[in-house]
Amino acid sequence: MSEKEVHTSVEQRIIIKFLSHEGVKPAEILRRLTAQFAEKMLSKTQVYDWHKKFSDGRESVQNKTHARRPRKRSCAIGYRRDQIHSWMTELKNFRFGGKNV
Numbered sequence: 001m002s003e004k005e006v007h008t009s010v011e012q013r014i015i016i017k018f019l020s021h022e023g024v025k026p027a028e029i030l031r032r033l034t035a036q037f038a039e040k041m042l043s044k045t046q047v048y049d050w051h052k053k054f055s056d057g058r059e060s061v062q063n064k065t066h067a068r069r070p071r072k073r074s075c076a077i078g079y080r081r082d083q084i085h086s087w088m089t090e091l092k093n094f095r096f097g098g099k100n101v
Helices: 008-021 026-040 044-055 081-096
Strands: none
Touching: 008 026, 008 044, 026 044
């Protein structure tokens, strides 16, 4: 049976949750995480925020889902037909010197 890989930030949240329930202060949790994870650790603010969330009764270590702003379109879809026609005419005039092709 293969072991499912857990993202480093989630792994740290699990540790924060466990230590918070044990009554460990956030400064001590930060010190322990720094020793264990070094450069890949959560920021001080994140450690304190997660400690507070777990102390206030939060159980989930996953991020809450939220509505995201839709991404902008990066292709010609969404442009008016007359804009595209104008661009194509300009391109044709540029390439062929205004000759009818």
